[in-house]
Amino acid sequence: MLGKTAGGLFWMSRYLERAENTARLLETGQRMALTRSHSSEEEWASVLKTAGVYDGYLAKYDEVTKDNAIDWVLRDADNASSIRSVIKQARDNARLVRTALTHDVWGAVNSTWMQIDTIMKRRINERDLPNTLELVRQQAALVRGATLGTMLRNDIFDFTRIGNFIERADNTGRILDVKYYVLLPTAFSVGSSLDNVQWESILRSVGAGGGYRMTHGQKTSPSEIAQFLILDQRMPRSLHFCCRKIQENLTYLEKDYGFSGPACEASNKLFDKYLGRTINDIFDLGLHEYIEDFLSDLGHLSAQIEVDYRFYE
């Protein structure tokens, strides 16, 4: 396979995952802004920070308002990480690697872009926001379904999955990074209603509300939420789950290609360093520092994959 093709698959998949995560983030943001009694600006700023687009926003707008924040995250062409921009990039990458995709996967990606491009020609008002975000999530599910259902389990598939899970781990990590203070077991957090809303929002933003209740019932505590998002082995957006998948797919490549590069080693190290601990160890070390280090190491792993498999010259 061409190195460029591996890169195209990797990024197509990362961008699609990003679109879905950003959609979920916006959904949660809107809900938080609706349920909270005081001003919602703070909540939207937090959405912008989690999506990693806060600085870009401030370069364009002087203050954070709901409408501008939604537009910036959803469809602004100046924002390379807006949902519209990342779906466009996913589709451009899919075009680049068309020959590696099945008809179904290409069709799903292409129709996603066509629909998003059509409805995002104009500003989306708040009333239409839920339907728009629903469409993004549905299309992402369609692409994933086509990928799982029609692609050969070969190196093409491996690169798609690696991109997918690196992006997802990065997203869960960034949510924890921005909201870590809500999860700190400080003397003040004894389950006020405000805390409950915040905790709920964290779970929602990774689509894990239902899963959490299934495993933990109604009892919500910050350390259990943190444990669920970081160390749970069955929650498909936990850092543990994502890193396991990255490791697995790199191992398949290693077997397939008959060589093991620094990236394979880095993924093993990443797993051992961050996921072979208990949640108490993590709190002892400092949740914030832990997450920051994790995100940085994940970034290095991603860069190493690009080098090992010759995505670029």
Place this chain on the structure above:
Amino acid sequence: MGGYFDEMFSEDGSWRGPYQDIGQWFNSQDASRLRAKHREAEQVFRLTGITFNVYGKTEAEERLIPFDIMPRIISGREWQRLEKGIEQRVRAINAFLHDIYHRQEIVRAGRVPAEMIAGNEAFLPQMLGVSPPGQVYTHIVGIDLVRTGPDEFFVLEDNARTPSGVSYMLENRETMLKMFPDLFTVNKVRNVSDYPRNLRRSLAACAPAWASGEPTVAVLTPGIYNSAYYEHAFLADQMGVELVEGHDLRVHEGRVCMRTTRGYQPIDVLYRRVDDEFLDPLNFNPDSALGVPGILDVYRAGGITIANAPGTGIADDKAIYSYMPEIVEFYTGEKPLLKNVPTWRCSDPKSLSYVLDHLSELVVKEVHGSGGYGMLIGPAASKKELSAFRNKLKARPSNYIAQPTLSLSTVPILARSGLAPRHVDLRPFVLVSPDEVKITPGGLTRVALKKGSLVVNSSQGGGTKDTWVLED
């Protein structure tokens, strides 16, 4: 029908021979349902991404080439005649290219003037003395044909560089098979779907002689913003070969290699869809980011086959076109089976004065132009356009050729009001290998969708039709 030959209906309004069966079928159909089918087809094209990019538009707009569901039908007998003529012409083109880049016998014999070659931008001195494997220069050729009467076919243009459109030929057929399977049980239509397999086989047969085993073939594209990117990806996919861009390739130890996830791997045959000029920044345009530095040196040393060979443009140049009857005769010893359109070379002062005097009756084309850009259709031009063009002609006469306005045949399209005649041309696709010249039955029919228009180019509002060759 204003003196135009209509391929579907005779003068008395009855369906012509090859169209008998489809005529019966059509008359039994409900027109509104057919139109619904038509919209369905366009949706399929859009979802599949069968689009071309329009240059000069914001964000490289992707457009559909409109598809008309009424097929263009050629009888088996008609096709046999065309096939012979096409094969003769393509063989002559290859012999001409070999000669031009070697001894230039045709120039010595005084049949083509020396300045037509040496002073031609399409002539590549770097190709002098180079003999590609099997002496095949044009592995893939598109010969544009037009028809003016029952037995009157003319070659309008030879496309010996990187002819495009074959993906539309294939997708049009797929679409028709899906939408109207019943039509293909009534009519025995010759198959076109083996084109990609034949293309790969034909390219592999042209691999350098020393290459052992199954040769590695790749398609070189300028990238996703190129107008024909869809086709490049389609052909690579259908052939099961890699689709590469210049930055995927580099020259290493005398071979052209592609960067794979496991390291650099050499390529034996490169089907390039990048123009000569951009192929090699070291040897041609130094600003090109599309090509591969040093590829021409590898090629000249026999380390790779490039299809089509660099420098084939000298054979399809519009000024050379007017010499094609002489060229065919010179290399085959036979009279040309396919006619050329009479052509005035404006570089010749006598011709120029004739052209200037008859501008409103003629079609004038730029010698190096393509895509229907920069051409004048005299009968359709306003006085102002005519006088502007007259000045251009006087300023650079050698840049132009002129031809009579042909009465292009028509084949009806399904318009809102029913069947309506529109002008068409035909581009059959030819594969050349050392073993054979293989012509896909039919080709791409392009149709001018605007009433009365003679310009069929997709960039200028043309559409396409499925083209059937019947098994008689």
